[in-house]
Amino acid sequence: MPELPEVETLRRQMEKALVGRSVKSVDVRFGRKIFPSAAALVRAASGAKFKAFGRRAKLLLAHLSNGWTIVTHLKMTGSYLLKKERETPTKHTHVVFHLDKKEQLWFEDVRKFGFLKLVKTADLEKVLFEKEGYGPEPLDPSFTFKRFKMCVTARPHKKIKPLLLDQGCIAGIGNIYADEACWYAKVHPERTVGSLSEKELKGVYDGAVKALCASVKRLGSSSDNYRDLYGEKGGNVPHLWVYNREGKPCRRCGASLKKMWVASRGAHYCPVCQKPPRSAK
Numbered sequence: 001m002p003e004l005p006e007v008e009t010l011r012r013q014m015e016k017a018l019v020g021r022s023v024k025s026v027d028v029r030f031g032r033k034i035f036p037s038a039a040a041l042v043r044a045a046s047g048a049k050f051k052a053f054g055r056r057a058k059l060l061l062a063h064l065s066n067g068w069t070i071v072t073h074l075k076m077t078g079s080y081l082l083k084k085e086r087e088t089p090t091k092h093t094h095v096v097f098h099l100d101k102k103e104q105l106w107f108e109d110v111r112k113f114g115f116l117k118l119v120k121t122a123d124l125e126k127v128l129f130e131k132e133g134y135g136p137e138p139l140d141p142s143f144t145f146k147r148f149k150m151c152v153t154a155r156p157h158k159k160i161k162p163l164l165l166d167q168g169c170i171a172g173i174g175n176i177y178a179d180e181a182c183w184y185a186k187v188h189p190e191r192t193v194g195s196l197s198e199k200e201l202k203g204v205y206d207g208a209v210k211a212l213c214a215s216v217k218r219l220g221s222s223s224d225n226y227r228d229l230y231g232e233k234g235g236n237v238p239h240l241w242v243y244n245r246e247g248k249p250c251r252r253c254g255a256s257l258k259k260m261w262v263a264s265r266g267a268h269y270c271p272v273c274q275k276p277p278r279s280a281k
């Protein structure tokens with residue numbers, strides 16, 4: 001599933017390639033995941049220009065010149081692809097934005113969990129972000145260690161790994177970067193927040209920020225079928241510390257990495273560097 005670095009990569013590429021470009025027309029080929037309706041999207045986007053591209057948590061925001069924003073959640077397999085006008089959409093292309101300069105923008109989604117939502121740009125905060133209760137953005141300068149500590153220590157009985165996945169605590173972190181942050185901090189994913197020392201908490205914070213920044217620099221992790229605007233894979237997977245590396249040597253101590261289930265998600269960790277909580281021994 002695309003997480004913060006993957007959505008941010010797409011946002012940056014779209015910002016560079018599409019700001020100021022006109023949408024001539026819109027073809028909806030599968031409209032069940034468009035809200036309030038496919039017809040509303042066609043009406044709002046046809047004839048509009050892309051004004052800017054934003055991101056909140058894992059949501060991609062395409063701001064149009066006419067006061068509307070197309071909010072996209074890519075979920076498991078959603079993607080945007082920039083194509084030449086002559087190229088033929090696939091069976092997974094749900095929306096085609098016909099652009100100027102003989103190009104088109106496809107929204108594709110094999111598993112159909114992703115969605116597009118049309119929202120007035122001025123109402124985004126109120127109708128969407130506040131309602132979703134998103135926590136701070138980890139790449140924002142205001143996301144300091146103090147802020148992080150405040151977010152997590154308010155829930156001392158929660159296990160650290162599922163808490164990192166909680167979008168209300170920190171926005172945009174998913175399974176990959178939560179595992180990376182715990183490994184970096186030498187903290188077992190099942191440790192409760194209340195059991196973590198100041199140093200361990202700082203390690204989780206530093207690890208999360210480092211892992212996210214490194215991945216953004218390398219255009220994201222294509223550990224599943226994530227592709228960028230040009231259909232290319234991100235370059236971060238070979239650099240991941242633990243995610244999807246079970247059975248391979250820990251990059252710190254050489255021990256064989258393991259995978260376990262924590263709050264019904266796969267968690268990758270080093271059994272030597274990341275000691276289990278005392279009660280679980």
Ligand SMILES: [Zn+2]
Nearest residue numbers: 250253270273
């Ligand atoms: Zn290790």
